Amino acid sequence: MARAKSNTSRDISDADISAISEGVVRDPFDVFGPRHRGRPGVLVAFDSYARSMEAVTPTGVITLQPKGNGVFCGDLGRRRTYRLRASDGERSWEYEDPFRFGPVLGDLDLHLIGEGTHRRLWEALGAHPITHEGVEGVHFAVWAPAARGVSVVGAFNGWDGRRAPMRHRGHGIYEIFLPGLQPGEAYKYQIRPQDGAPFLKADPLARATECPPATASRIPPARTRDWGDERWMQTRAQANSREAPISIYEVNLASWRHRDGRALSYREAAEELVDYAHDMGFTHIEFMPLAEYPFGGSWGYQPTGLYAATSRFGSADDFRALVEAAHDKGLGVLMDWVPAHFPNDAHGLAYFDGSALYEHADPREGFHPDWNTHIYNYGRTEVRNFLSANAVYWLREFHLDGLRVDAVASMLYRDYSRAHDAWIPNRDGGRENYEAIDFLREMNTLAYGEGPAGAMTVAEESTAWPGVTVPVHHGGLGFGFKWNMGWMNDTLRYIEKDPIHRRHHHELMTFGLVYAFSENYVLPISHDEVVHGKGSMLQKMPGDHAAKLANLRAYYGFMWGHPGKKLLFMGCEFAQGHEWNHDHALDWGVLDVPGHAGLQTLVRDLNTLYRGTPALYQRDADAEAFRWIDRDAAAESVFSWLRLGHEGTPPVVVVCNFTPVERNWTLGLPQAGAWREALNTDAARYGGGNHGNLGRVTADGPPRSGQPHSATLVLPPLSVLYLIPEENP
Structure with missing residues (x-):
C-alpha cells in the first residue's frame, strides 16, 4: 500500500486540544472525525494510549500528527473511508473511527421521544447491536436533557469518558454508534452535569446487566430466542379472563429452592418450579420482581434496571425459556412490576443527569418516607413514556401473561404515609394524585392495547379507591383485577383467634361479601403476610400443632370456596413452620412431618376441584x-x-x-x-x-x-x- 503524504496545513486549535484533554468537548462530532469544525478532510482523533496514529484508507496510509495528550490531526483530502491505526511504541491496534458515522435515530424517533409517545422506546434507546453504514457495532442512545455531555465508557475504551462522547440530537437525546463492540461487554454512561465532576450511571434502558453487586450495564445479544408458545398465546385470553379459574402461586425465585447452596437458575426453574406448580394444580405462577435490582433484601421491589431481567438467575433468554416452559404446561406467568418508586443507588435513576430527571425535585412529592426511595414524576411526559413502554416491553418481549402492579395506593394519594404538612395538594386542593391516575390509565390502556392479546394487569391497591377494575373508557383505572386486601386482613384476624372467641368476631368473615362484587378481586395470601415478624401461616393459627394444621386446612377451604381468584405464597401450601426468609430456601424437609404433606395434598385437591367446577x-x-x-x-x-x-x-x-x-x-x-x-x-x-x-x-x-x-x-x-x-x- 502506498504511503500518502502527510498534510497538516489545516490544523486544530489549542482550545480544542485543551477541551479534548479535559473531556469537555461540547459538540464531539464537530471536533472529531473527518470534518473538524466543518472543514472536509480535516481529521481529528483521540486515543490517550497512543504515541502515534495513522489513517488507513483504500488508497494509502496518512500519518496523523500528534498534538499532545493523545490528540492527533491530519488531512484526509477527499477520502471518506478509513480506519485508525494507533501504536504505543510496542504494539499497534486498528479500529473504526466512531466519529465518521452518521446518526442512527430518525426524526420520527426523536419526535415521539420528545412527545412522550414512543410505544417501542426500548427499540430506540439503550444499547443495540446493529450494522450501520456497512459496519457491525453497537448503537447507544440515552435521555439526559440537563447534561452538558454524555459519553459511553467501558473496558473497551479504558472507562475514559473522553473517548466516546455522544452526539446530542435534541429533545435531550444523546447517541453514538461504536463499531466493533460485541454483546456481553459491560458499559456505563459518563454524565457531565452542568456543575460538578462527571459521574457514571447505568443505562436506564439496559436490557442486560452485570450480576449484582456489580452495577454496569451489558450489551445485549443482537436478537432474542425464537418463541415456541404460539398455541398458548393464541388461547390465553380465556385463561386470563375474569370468568376463568385463576389460582396463582407466588414465588420468590431466589428462595424457592436451592441447589448446591444457590438459587435455581431460570432454566432450572423451567423444569423444577414449572413441574411443581403444574402438579399442584395452580393456573399461574407470579414472580416477585425480576427487573434488575441491586439489593437482595429488597426482594426486587427497589429496581434500578426496569428493562433488564435480573442476571442473578441467568440471561434474558433464559427467563424467556422459563416463561415458555410454563406456557407449554398450560401455566400463565405474572410478574410483580414496580412503577411506584425507585432506589437512590448512585448508579441508578436518581438525579440521573445531575437534575431531578425521573423524580420530583421537591421531596414532598418525590420521596417515599416508608421505603427511603424516590417517586417517579408522573407528570413528565418522558417519564410516563419510560414507564408505560416498560409495561408493554415485558408483555411483548417476554410473553408475560400479566403484571401485578405494586403499591398502587401509594401512587394514588399525595399524602400517602405522610404527615399533614409533608405533602403538596393537587391543583384543586385535594389529596388525589392526578398525574399518577393519568399514568395508570395510560399504562393499562397500552398494556391491553399494545401488548399481546389476552394479558392482564393486577393492582395491589389497599384502599377503597373506586373503579380500580373498571375500564378506562368508563372512568376507571383500567386494571383487570385487584388484590382484596380488606378480605385478607379481616379473615386473618378471625382465623388467628382462639375458636372460643370467634363467635364475637363473626362479621370479619362475612363483611367481605358486602363489597366482594364491586371489583374483579384476587384473594391474596402473599409474601407480605409471612415476613417481618408476622410468622408463617402455621404460626398464625391457634392451638397445638394438630390444631394449627386443622385451622389452616379450614382457612384454605374457606378461601377456595369464597368468590375471587386465588393467590398463595410459596411454602404456605405445605405450612412452612417459620416465616419466610429471602436468604434461605423453603423448608421442604417439613413435608416429612405428619400433617404437612396432607396440607399440600389439600391445596392440590382444592385447585383441582376449583378448576373443574365452573360455579x-x-x-x-x-x-x-x-x-x-x-x-x-x-x-x-x-x-x-x-x-x-x-x-x-x-x-x-x-x-x-x-x-x-x-x-x-x-x-x-x-x-x-x-x-x-x-x-x-x-x-x-x-x-x-x-x-x-x-x-x-x-x-x-x-x-x-x-x-x-x-x-x-x-x-x-x-x-x-x-x-x-x-x-x-
Missing part, C-alpha cells in the same frame, strides 16, 4: 351468583353459602365449621336428592380426623334458611365441606 369461578364478580345459607350462625361459628355458575352447570354449597366441635347440622339446600361430598378438609388424606358423611348427604328435609330443601349432616371439627348435587336439574 367456583365463572361468576366471581356477579352478586347474583352468591347466596348465603347460614350467615348468622355466630354462636356456632358456622358459615355456609351457595355458588352458582352459568346455566347448565351444577351449583356448589360450601359449609364451614370454625370450632373444634363436631356438629350435627341441618343445612338448607337448593334442590332435593343426593349431594356428593366433593371435598372434606378433615379427610385422613389431608391429615384430618376423617369425620364426615361417608361421601354423600341427602336433601330430603323441609325448607330451611331460605332454601326449598334441607339435609342433616355431620360438620367435622375445624373443617370445610364442598357439596355438589349428583344430578343437575
Whole structure:
C-alpha cells in the first residue's frame, strides 16, 4: 500500500486540544472525525494510549500528527473511508473511527421521544447491536436533557469518558454508534452535569446487566430466542379472563429452592418450579420482581434496571425459556412490576443527569418516607413514556401473561404515609394524585392495547379507591383485577383467634361479601403476610400443632370456596413452620412431618376441584351468583353459602365449621336428592380426623334458611365441606 503524504496545513486549535484533554468537548462530532469544525478532510482523533496514529484508507496510509495528550490531526483530502491505526511504541491496534458515522435515530424517533409517545422506546434507546453504514457495532442512545455531555465508557475504551462522547440530537437525546463492540461487554454512561465532576450511571434502558453487586450495564445479544408458545398465546385470553379459574402461586425465585447452596437458575426453574406448580394444580405462577435490582433484601421491589431481567438467575433468554416452559404446561406467568418508586443507588435513576430527571425535585412529592426511595414524576411526559413502554416491553418481549402492579395506593394519594404538612395538594386542593391516575390509565390502556392479546394487569391497591377494575373508557383505572386486601386482613384476624372467641368476631368473615362484587378481586395470601415478624401461616393459627394444621386446612377451604381468584405464597401450601426468609430456601424437609404433606395434598385437591367446577369461578364478580345459607350462625361459628355458575352447570354449597366441635347440622339446600361430598378438609388424606358423611348427604328435609330443601349432616371439627348435587336439574 502506498504511503500518502502527510498534510497538516489545516490544523486544530489549542482550545480544542485543551477541551479534548479535559473531556469537555461540547459538540464531539464537530471536533472529531473527518470534518473538524466543518472543514472536509480535516481529521481529528483521540486515543490517550497512543504515541502515534495513522489513517488507513483504500488508497494509502496518512500519518496523523500528534498534538499532545493523545490528540492527533491530519488531512484526509477527499477520502471518506478509513480506519485508525494507533501504536504505543510496542504494539499497534486498528479500529473504526466512531466519529465518521452518521446518526442512527430518525426524526420520527426523536419526535415521539420528545412527545412522550414512543410505544417501542426500548427499540430506540439503550444499547443495540446493529450494522450501520456497512459496519457491525453497537448503537447507544440515552435521555439526559440537563447534561452538558454524555459519553459511553467501558473496558473497551479504558472507562475514559473522553473517548466516546455522544452526539446530542435534541429533545435531550444523546447517541453514538461504536463499531466493533460485541454483546456481553459491560458499559456505563459518563454524565457531565452542568456543575460538578462527571459521574457514571447505568443505562436506564439496559436490557442486560452485570450480576449484582456489580452495577454496569451489558450489551445485549443482537436478537432474542425464537418463541415456541404460539398455541398458548393464541388461547390465553380465556385463561386470563375474569370468568376463568385463576389460582396463582407466588414465588420468590431466589428462595424457592436451592441447589448446591444457590438459587435455581431460570432454566432450572423451567423444569423444577414449572413441574411443581403444574402438579399442584395452580393456573399461574407470579414472580416477585425480576427487573434488575441491586439489593437482595429488597426482594426486587427497589429496581434500578426496569428493562433488564435480573442476571442473578441467568440471561434474558433464559427467563424467556422459563416463561415458555410454563406456557407449554398450560401455566400463565405474572410478574410483580414496580412503577411506584425507585432506589437512590448512585448508579441508578436518581438525579440521573445531575437534575431531578425521573423524580420530583421537591421531596414532598418525590420521596417515599416508608421505603427511603424516590417517586417517579408522573407528570413528565418522558417519564410516563419510560414507564408505560416498560409495561408493554415485558408483555411483548417476554410473553408475560400479566403484571401485578405494586403499591398502587401509594401512587394514588399525595399524602400517602405522610404527615399533614409533608405533602403538596393537587391543583384543586385535594389529596388525589392526578398525574399518577393519568399514568395508570395510560399504562393499562397500552398494556391491553399494545401488548399481546389476552394479558392482564393486577393492582395491589389497599384502599377503597373506586373503579380500580373498571375500564378506562368508563372512568376507571383500567386494571383487570385487584388484590382484596380488606378480605385478607379481616379473615386473618378471625382465623388467628382462639375458636372460643370467634363467635364475637363473626362479621370479619362475612363483611367481605358486602363489597366482594364491586371489583374483579384476587384473594391474596402473599409474601407480605409471612415476613417481618408476622410468622408463617402455621404460626398464625391457634392451638397445638394438630390444631394449627386443622385451622389452616379450614382457612384454605374457606378461601377456595369464597368468590375471587386465588393467590398463595410459596411454602404456605405445605405450612412452612417459620416465616419466610429471602436468604434461605423453603423448608421442604417439613413435608416429612405428619400433617404437612396432607396440607399440600389439600391445596392440590382444592385447585383441582376449583378448576373443574365452573360455579367456583365463572361468576366471581356477579352478586347474583352468591347466596348465603347460614350467615348468622355466630354462636356456632358456622358459615355456609351457595355458588352458582352459568346455566347448565351444577351449583356448589360450601359449609364451614370454625370450632373444634363436631356438629350435627341441618343445612338448607337448593334442590332435593343426593349431594356428593366433593371435598372434606378433615379427610385422613389431608391429615384430618376423617369425620364426615361417608361421601354423600341427602336433601330430603323441609325448607330451611331460605332454601326449598334441607339435609342433616355431620360438620367435622375445624373443617370445610364442598357439596355438589349428583344430578343437575
